[in-house]
Amino acid sequence: MAKIGALKKSGFGKTSRRDAWWVGPAATFVVLATFVVYATWAAFQGDHYWYRNYLSPFYSPELLGSSPHSLFGPKPDAWPSWLPFSPALIILPFPAFFRFTCYYYRGAYYKAFWADPPACAVSEPRKGYTSENGWPLKIQNSHRYFLFFALLLLIFLWLDVWHGFHFADGVHVGVGSLVLLVSTGTLTFYTFSCHSLRHFLGGRLKYFSKHPTQYFCYQCVSGLNKRHMLFAWLSLFGVMFADLYIRLVSMGIWTDWRLF
Numbered sequence: 001m002a003k004i005g006a007l008k009k010s011g012f013g014k015t016s017r018r019d020a021w022w023v024g025p026a027a028t029f030v031v032l033a034t035f036v037v038y039a040t041w042a043a044f045q046g047d048h049y050w051y052r053n054y055l056s057p058f059y060s061p062e063l064l065g066s067s068p069h070s071l072f073g074p075k076p077d078a079w080p081s082w083l084p085f086s087p088a089l090i091i092l093p094f095p096a097f098f099r100f101t102c103y104y105y106r107g108a109y110y111k112a113f114w115a116d117p118p119a120c121a122v123s124e125p126r127k128g129y130t131s132e133n134g135w136p137l138k139i140q141n142s143h144r145y146f147l148f149f150a151l152l153l154l155i156f157l158w159l160d161v162w163h164g165f166h167f168a169d170g171v172h173v174g175v176g177s178l179v180l181l182v183s184t185g186t187l188t189f190y191t192f193s194c195h196s197l198r199h200f201l202g203g204r205l206k207y208f209s210k211h212p213t214q215y216f217c218y219q220c221v222s223g224l225n226k227r228h229m230l231f232a233w234l235s236l237f238g239v240m241f242a243d244l245y246i247r248l249v250s251m252g253i254w255t256d257w258r259l260f
Contacts, residue, residue: 015122025119028112035236039092042243046086048250049243053163054176056243057183061156062087069163094149101143103195104232144196154191157184173259176245183235183242190231193224 015021042049042058049056050067062069064076065087075085099105110116117124164180165171191197202218205211224231248254 015119017119017121021119021122025112025115028108031233031236032109032112035240038240038244039096042247043088043092044084044086046088048247049088051176051246051250051256053167054180054246054249054256055160055163056088056246057157057160057180057187057239058092058243059088060153060160061091063090069160091153094146095153098143098146098150099232099236101140101146102232103143104229106140144200147191147194147196147200150191150194154184154188157187160184174256175259176249176256178259179242179245183238186231186235186238189224190228190235192221193228193231194221195225195228197221198225
């Protein structure tokens with residue numbers, strides 16, 4: 001039997017693999033780079049992020065802003081003129097760091113952006129390996145704390161879904177209502193399938209029989225955790241499309257059709 005190490009040749013990108021191993025990392029690079037560029041651009045716009053009862057998830061909750069969704073009114077007069085202002089810049093770093101430190105996304109962008117390694121049995125451009133025990137990668141351990149911010153943000157996002165079905169003339173269903181519902185739904189599945197949440201609920205229990213309710217929750221999260229990768233991608237596309245949809249409707253490019 002050949003040794004596993006024999007499958008991996010020395011030199012960046014060298015490998016004995018004959019399949020198209022580079023397709024996965026390349027696709028991941030394109031998709032994640034597109035999302036980062038779009039999200040950064042959208043966050044700095046500070047405009048066209050709401051339309052009537054719709055609020056972009058990139059800007060929710062809107063702590064300070066000019067829309068009717070703002071919780072604490074407009075930007076204060078004391079805001080420094082040299083400091084860029086956008087309601088998204090106040091809140092977006094929290095879900096951004098939750099994704100950045102996510103266990104699944106780490107494996108995805110480590111391969112796609114850092115080639116660490118590019119793929120299984122493919123040589124990487126470095127010789128040393130310090131894992132996540134040193135800086136700056138030590139910050140990845142903060143994922144469990146950003147989880148609680150993500151859970152809190154879900155409350156506001158579901159309130160946005162509620163408002164998305166309540167129009168000035170009553171309860172109706174518009175295309176935007178469903179867009180927000182799907183976006184928040186996928187974000188919920190992504191958050192509730194989190195590895196850290198699974199560990200928090202039952203990772204340290206010695207006797208499940210003594211904690212039946214906690215064990216039930218642990219089992220539910222474990223079931224969702226099997227599809228964590230799927231939820232990660234669906235929520236990524238969902239939240240980006242929700243912002244794009246509301247932005248284009250607000251600009252008058254798209255029409256928000258009311259279904260009933």
